[in-house]
Amino acid sequence: MQSQDRLRVALLVAVAIALHGFERTIPTPIPWLRFGFANIITLTAVVFYGLRVALMITLIRVFVVSLFVGTFLGPGFILSLGGGLASTIAMGGVFYLLGGLFSPLGLSLIGAFAHNLAQLFLAYLLFVRKIDAILYLSPVILVFGVLAGTVNGLASGMLIISLREEGLRVGRKAMGKEHGAQGTGR
Amino acid sequence: MSLLKKTIKETSHLNWILLVFLLFFYLTGFIFVGRLMPAGETVIVEVNGKTVYKLALSEDRIVDVKGPIGVTKVEVKDGRVRVLYSPCPEKICMKQGWIRRGVIICVPNRVVVSIKGGKVRGVDAITG
Amino acid sequence: MNHMKSVRSWIFSLFLLSVLVSCRWGGDKVYRESDFLLDTVVTVSVVSGSAGRAGQAIEKVFRELKRLGGLLNFYSSKSEIREINENAGVKPVRVSGDTLRVIQRAIEAAEETNGAFDITVGVITHLYDFRKKIHPSADAVRAGLALVDYRDIEVDPGRMTVFLRKKGMMIDPGGITKGYAADRAVSILKKEGIRAALVAVAGDIRGYGLKPDGKPWRVGIRNPRGAGDDIFAAVELRDQAISTSGDYERFFIEGGVRYHHLIDPKTGYPARGVISTTVIAPLAVKTDSLATAVFISGVARGMKIIEGLGYNAIMIDSGGVRHLTEGIRDRVEFIKKDN
Numbered sequence: 001m002q003s004q005d006r007l008r009v010a011l012l013v014a015v016a017i018a019l020h021g022f023e024r025t026i027p028t029p030i031p032w033l034r035f036g037f038a039n040i041i042t043l044t045a046v047v048f049y050g051l052r053v054a055l056m057i058t059l060i061r062v063f064v065v066s067l068f069v070g071t072f073l074g075p076g077f078i079l080s081l082g083g084g085l086a087s088t089i090a091m092g093g094v095f096y097l098l099g100g101l102f103s104p105l106g107l108s109l110i111g112a113f114a115h116n117l118a119q120l121f122l123a124y125l126l127f128v129r130k131i132d133a134i135l136y137l138s139p140v141i142l143v144f145g146v147l148a149g150t151v152n153g154l155a156s157g158m159l160i161i162s163l164r165e166e167g168l169r170v171g172r173k174a175m176g177k178e179h180g181a182q183g184t185g186r
Numbered sequence: 187m188s189l190l191k192k193t194i195k196e197t198s199h200l201n202w203i204l205l206v207f208l209l210f211f212y213l214t215g216f217i218f219v220g221r222l223m224p225a226g227e228t229v230i231v232e233v234n235g236k237t238v239y240k241l242a243l244s245e246d247r248i249v250d251v252k253g254p255i256g257v258t259k260v261e262v263k264d265g266r267v268r269v270l271y272s273p274c275p276e277k278i279c280m281k282q283g284w285i286r287r288g289v290i291i292c293v294p295n296r297v298v299v300s301i302k303g304g305k306v307r308g309v310d311a312i313t314g
Numbered sequence: 315m316n317h318m319k320s321v322r323s324w325i326f327s328l329f330l331l332s333v334l335v336s337c338r339w340g341g342d343k344v345y346r347e348s349d350f351l352l353d354t355v356v357t358v359s360v361v362s363g364s365a366g367r368a369g370q371a372i373e374k375v376f377r378e379l380k381r382l383g384g385l386l387n388f389y390s391s392k393s394e395i396r397e398i399n400e401n402a403g404v405k406p407v408r409v410s411g412d413t414l415r416v417i418q419r420a421i422e423a424a425e426e427t428n429g430a431f432d433i434t435v436g437v438i439t440h441l442y443d444f445r446k447k448i449h450p451s452a453d454a455v456r457a458g459l460a461l462v463d464y465r466d467i468e469v470d471p472g473r474m475t476v477f478l479r480k481k482g483m484m485i486d487p488g489g490i491t492k493g494y495a496a497d498r499a500v501s502i503l504k505k506e507g508i509r510a511a512l513v514a515v516a517g518d519i520r521g522y523g524l525k526p527d528g529k530p531w532r533v534g535i536r537n538p539r540g541a542g543d544d545i546f547a548a549v550e551l552r553d554q555a556i557s558t559s560g561d562y563e564r565f566f567i568e569g570g571v572r573y574h575h576l577i578d579p580k581t582g583y584p585a586r587g588v589i590s591t592t593v594i595a596p597l598a599v600k601t602d603s604l605a606t607a608v609f610i611s612g613v614a615r616g617m618k619i620i621e622g623l624g625y626n627a628i629m630i631d632s633g634g635v636r637h638l639t640e641g642i643r644d645r646v647e648f649i650k651k652d653n
Binding site for chain 1: 189190192193194196197198200201202204205208209212213215293
């Protein structure tokens with residue numbers, strides 16, 4: 001990977017950590033229910049640098065923040081990690097398998113859905129083994145996810161467009177390929 | 187053109203359909219789950235998955251539930267139930283207030299308070 | 315290249331749209347809701363193909379029951395019953411149709427049972443406090459007895475008024491209100507097109523129609539000396555109502571004597587000889603009042619009253635012996651005690 005890209009990825013990691021850490025300070029009715037602003041970064045990374053890089057950013061973000069705040073290996077950490085991995089894989093998967101079918105907005109919605117689903121499933125499996133309680137909370141969590149996913153999706157879209165105009169290349173082969181600063185994607 | 191406008195312009199309509207679909211799906215889910223939520227005349231209190239109390243909603247009562255981090259107090263009054271006190275740090279279960287249907291859970295103390303309806307002892311209702 | 319993307323995205327859109335459109339709920343289910351009304355827990359179970367329709371019907375029932383509760387509540391400062399009691403011996407009070415009807419049914423029940431069910435016994439029952447374990451003195455009971463007589467209730471249907479002739483008289487329709495409410499609930503549900511439902515206003519229950527599994531509603535009768543949901547028998551309700559009066563509902567024991575809420579209007583003291591009576595009849599307003607009346611009348615007289623009216627009953631006397639009317643023998647299932 002070019003050093004320019006490395007720098008960019010490092011920046012993305014930093015911003016992801018900042019977003020994740022910051023949004024934890026915003027109060028929400030249900031614990032661990034977050035907006036997921038860091039997903040903006042994840043999606044951007046998927047589009048420009050591929051699934052592997054995006055996964056790496058997600059892992060680093062979740063681990064670093066939880067270690068720093070002190071919730072490492074706690075319930076919040078598990079849910080963050082599970083949700084983050086699920087949404088990253090979902091977004092990466094859809095982007096690469098279905099080409100340009102979905103724009104950032106749609107991908108973000110899919111990611112949010114996967115994120116929420118994974119969290120509900122993990123909560124059921126590891127914490128509250130009562131399907132009624134999970135069913136009770138799921139609509140709230142899912143609607144919240146759609147709204148957050150929309151905001152994040154539009155924000156990702158804007159970020160992607162501005163980065164694309166700066167010359168970054170979109171697409172599956174962006175990794176490991178030599179390319180000049182020219183070219184506005186496909 | 188502003189960046190936002192440009193982003194929206196570039197978003198194919200499929201994405202918007204997905205958004206509408208998801209919202210519709212979830213909002214109807216809201217109503218559906220609301221109805222699905224068990225309502226009834228019995229309150230079941232569980233600790234770590236084990237049932238410790240089966241209370242009648244028609245009988246005003248306060249019970250102490252012993253969990254791993256302390257004693258949670260559950261109150262039944264006027265056909266509703268709430269968590270009166272719990273030793274958990276965030277007190278989310280207490281903030282939920284009174285419920286007539288559904289569940290209240292205290293994750294740290296592993297307490298689940300749920301309302302159960304349906305057949306009791308094989309009958310649909312009890313007189314007397 | 316762009317064409318392809320466009321076509322694909324349209325196809326996907328159509329797919330999502332069709333899924334959206336074909337979302338449907340089908341099949342009859344039992345929808346069940348509870349609320350706190352008339353000072354007790356009311357549970358309505360409805361059989362319907364649509365959650366929306368079920369919810370709407372149940373909402374209507376709850377609203378109506380709330381309204382009835384406001385009119386007929388003995389303790390509420392704004393109820394019409396309160397107004398009638400406060401004007402006893404003073405002047406007739408104008409009331410709404412429901413209050414009038416409840417009192418008329420109460421008088422009917424009094425006539426049918428030779429005064430065993432008598433709402434004017436309220437002047438004595440209100441002197442009891444079952445939580446604080448208070449009961450009236452012998453003098454208070456004697457004084458109260460002078461004011462107990464349902465024949466002193468004057469009802470004028472034309473003018474829609476109720477007048478209690480003697481000063482100090484007090485009526486408490488609590489023994490018939492729940493039955494009346496259950497019947498009202500059923501007529502609302504039938505009007506809403508609900509083909510099967512079970513309305514339980516505490517222990518006064520009425521059911522009609524069949525459940526989705528094709529079986530009728532099954533109601534358990536509480537074991538008078540058991541705990542919580544311990545039942546001794548189960549009855550199937552086919553378009554019928556059922557009520558039970560027992561000496562275990564509201565009571566306290568003092569000096570080895572059980573003081574319960576079913577006061578004999580002739581003696582002014584809790585009725586003896588019976589511990590539980592269950593009456594089954596088409597209307598809940600009847601089962602509610604008759605269960606009380608029959609409890610007070612005792613086994614011999616009680617059974618005669620019920621058989622005379624063509625209804626059914628199950629009584630348990632203070633010796634624990636069960637008495638049943640002929641008509642119910644094959645329709646009751648006695649539950650064996652399980653541990």
